[in-house]
Amino acid sequence: MAGDKRYKIIEATMRRHGYQGHGLIEALHSAQEAFGYLDDFTLKHIARTLHLPPSKVFGVATFYNLFTLKPQGAHTCVVCLGTACYIKGAREVLAAIEDEYDVKAGGTTRDNQLSLLTARCFGSCALAPVITFDGETIGKVAPTTAAQQIAQRLATVRQTA
Numbered sequence: 001m002a003g004d005k006r007y008k009i010i011e012a013t014m015r016r017h018g019y020q021g022h023g024l025i026e027a028l029h030s031a032q033e034a035f036g037y038l039d040d041f042t043l044k045h046i047a048r049t050l051h052l053p054p055s056k057v058f059g060v061a062t063f064y065n066l067f068t069l070k071p072q073g074a075h076t077c078v079v080c081l082g083t084a085c086y087i088k089g090a091r092e093v094l095a096a097i098e099d100e101y102d103v104k105a106g107g108t109t110r111d112n113q114l115s116l117l118t119a120r121c122f123g124s125c126a127l128a129p130v131i132t133f134d135g136e137t138i139g140k141v142a143p144t145t146a147a148q149q150i151a152q153r154l155a156t157v158r159q160t161a
């Protein structure tokens with residue numbers, strides 16, 4: 001987590017609200033925009049930082065359907081559609097992955113191996129367009145190679161499983 005710029009984005013939001021509980025929804029928004037979804041680790045991090053019980057943070061995250069919890073796929077790919085990435089072709093990258101894996105953004109492949117999501121900015125704009133695979137940042141992806149880069153990682157995790 002140290003050095004992950006996405007946590008700095010969430011941190012800035014919490015700081016803006018004086019690390020008070022009333023900034024919870026904003027913090028969750030920031031987290032979702034930075035990660036594409038909310039996972040247990042991030043929710044617990046927010047709870048700790050805002051001095052809120054985890055049950056409260058999980059409750060809010062599950063109550064509002066504008067928040068997406070960690071998807072059901074065994075692996076997760078998130079495509080950044082923030083401005084810098086968009087300008088550098090993120091839409092085409094997303095379309096290429098959707099085509100290759102026959103899945104739409106927000107969905108999971110039929111074999112449950114890959115969930116595909118979008119985010120607003122990972123804080124790594126210099127590497128645009130950026131995607132993540134299971135949290136690993138992959139920068140300067142091209143529509144022609146994005147699906148292949150995911151396939152390689154899927155093959156690697158299968159070998160080591």
Ligand code: FES
Nearest residue numbers: 080082085122125
């Ligand atoms: S806009 Fe994609 S990382 Fe910032």
